Amino acid sequence: QKEVEQNSGPLSVPEGAIASLNCTYSDRGSQSFFWYRQYSGKSPELIMFIYSNGDKEDGRFTAQLNKASQYVSLLIRDSQPSDSATYLCAVWSGGGADGLTFGKGTHLIIQP
Amino acid sequence: DVKVTQSSRYLVKRTGEKVFLECVQDMDHENMFWYRQDPGLGLRLIYFSYDVKMKEKGDIPEGYSVSREKKERFSLILESASTNQTSMYLCASRPRQGARYEQFFGPGTRLTVL
Numbered sequence: 001q002k003e004v005e006q007n008s009g010p011l012s013v014p015e016g017a018i019a020s021l022n023c024t025y026s027d028r029g030s031q032s033f034f035w036y037r038q039y040s041g042k043s044p045e046l047i048m049f050i051y052s053n054g055d056k057e058d059g060r061f062t063a064q065l066n067k068a069s070q071y072v073s074l075l076i077r078d079s080q081p082s083d084s085a086t087y088l089c090a091v092w093s094g095g096g097a098d099g100l101t102f103g104k105g106t107h108l109i110i111q112p
Numbered sequence: 113d114v115k116v117t118q119s120s121r122y123l124v125k126r127t128g129e130k131v132f133l134e135c136v137q138d139m140d141h142e143n144m145f146w147y148r149q150d151p152g153l154g155l156r157l158i159y160f161s162y163d164v165k166m167k168e169k170g171d172i173p174e175g176y177s178v179s180r181e182k183k184e185r186f187s188l189i190l191e192s193a194s195t196n197q198t199s200m201y202l203c204a205s206r207p208r209q210g211a212r213y214e215q216f217f218g219p220g221t222r223l224t225v226l
Contacts, residue, residue: 031211043217099145100215104154
């Protein structure tokens with residue numbers, strides 16, 4: 001059973017600070033990793049994806065991947081109240097449904 | 113602009129009714145998925161399809177069936193709706209067999225069964 005684990009939160013971060021979201025996965029054969037943001041009552045939307053070990057930056061967002069530790073994280077710099085949402089970590093391992101395996105998400109609250 | 117659409121944003125049905133949820137994608141994706149999402153339980157896969165007329169059970173298929181007669185359309189059917197099927201239903205699509213492809217989600221259907 002492929003599993004993706006996230007701390008459910010809520011994670012409360014002051015406005016302007018760095019928010020750090022973490023995710024671990026069980027399948028060592030996982031090849032690609034995605035972060036989705038989901039606002040309350042809305043559907044998930046992709047923020048970032050990463051395939052290679054190391055960091056990938058896109059604006060205020062940085063994804064970090066460590067395949068040896070089976071760990072992926074998302075950093076949000078200069079956090080804004082509009083970043084308040086649930087963040088879903090998703091992993092692709094191939095085979096089967098050929099879909100992504102999702103974590104349950106971390107609820108992030110940015111305090112003004 | 114890629115798009116996944118769902119037939120209804122909000123739906124209210126009575127116990128025992130047959131319910132159809134429709135999903136259409138315009139990206140020519142082979143894979144399509146139906147999830148339900150409940151507080152604290154995350155996204156749970158109900159059914160998926162990797163080709164026309166092909167379907168596979170996900171993690172929670174009981175009480176549901178699906179139909180995929182055309183590549184772009186994937187329907188979820190609740191044969192006899194029950195109150196425990198009150199939930200947010202999300203459709204998604206994805207290209208076949210690619211590590212570097214995201215899943216695209218529809219806007220969701222909030223179903224209430226009374």
